[in-house]
Amino acid sequence: MFGRDPIFCVDLILDPKVREPIALNDEQEVKQKLVVSLRSAWKCAAEANAEAQLRAKAYYDRLLRNPTITVGDRVLLRNYTGKVNTSKKFHLPWKGVFRVIHIDGVHVTITSCNSPQANPRIVHINQLKKCVEPLPTEPACTTVVLEPEEEAALDESNAEELIEVPGYSHLNKEIVVDSPQVPNEDEEPSHQDKGGYNLRRNPKKKVHFF
Numbered sequence: 001m002f003g004r005d006p007i008f009c010v011d012l013i014l015d016p017k018v019r020e021p022i023a024l025n026d027e028q029e030v031k032q033k034l035v036v037s038l039r040s041a042w043k044c045a046a047e048a049n050a051e052a053q054l055r056a057k058a059y060y061d062r063l064l065r066n067p068t069i070t071v072g073d074r075v076l077l078r079n080y081t082g083k084v085n086t087s088k089k090f091h092l093p094w095k096g097v098f099r100v101i102h103i104d105g106v107h108v109t110i111t112s113c114n115s116p117q118a119n120p121r122i123v124h125i126n127q128l129k130k131c132v133e134p135l136p137t138e139p140a141c142t143t144v145v146l147e148p149e150e151e152a153a154l155d156e157s158n159a160e161e162l163i164e165v166p167g168y169s170h171l172n173k174e175i176v177v178d179s180p181q182v183p184n185e186d187e188e189p190s191h192q193d194k195g196g197y198n199l200r201r202n203p204k205k206k207v208h209f210f
Contacts, residue, residue: 014042073100074131075110077123080156081149095153097131109162118146121159 013035022028069075076094083091101120102109108128111120146154 010038013038069100069103069108069125069128069130071100071103074098074113075100075108075128076131077110077150077153077157078127078129079153081152094129095150098128100128112146112150114150115146120162121154122162123154123157123159127157 022032074097076096077098079092079095081091082088097113098110099113099116100108101111103125106125107122108125109120109122110128112118
């Protein structure tokens with residue numbers, strides 16, 4: 001209400017800042033016992049919840065495996081993007097292909113195989129999957145900029161973009177097109193310019209019989 005969270009009666013009862021009521025009669029004594037019991041139950045529940053979280057973490061850490069991703073591996077990025085008015089089961093769960101260029105703990109620096117000159121990105125290792133088999137989607141040629149689908153997948157993964165990385169960040173330079181050379185009229189055309197084949201000379205002389 002009015003942009004603030006409502007405060008319920010139980011919040012006031014469990015608030016440790018509020019002092020416990022003093023029992024002067026039977027009604028206040030019942031109130032005091034109720035408040036003390038609720039606060040004790042809340043404290044015991046919080047301690048039991050913390051212990052359960054530690055036990056669950058210990059069980060989960062037993063199954064934890066060391067990451068098999070190393071520098072130079074091809075990986076796929078988890079796809080969190082989707083199209084409007086489409087079912088999630090029709091979306092590809094992974095996007096890529098990317099290549100790992102640096103690993104720092106749980107943070108992995110990757111670069112796109114479709115556009116190797118684009119700025120690298122830093123993502124969490126849990127969002128990557130090692131690409132073992134050759135994929136039919138591997139690029140036959142590369143581009144300078146990232147594809148829109150890969151750009152959207154990286155943005156949804158909260159990937160951090162690295163700028164001014166040697167070998168990857170390229171400034172936009174003007175492309176200079178060399179003018180074709182005009183042959184000089186005084187020069188005699190070579191054998192290739194005449195349209196013939198540039199074959200190797202046969203060391204054996206041909207003998208003609210008449």
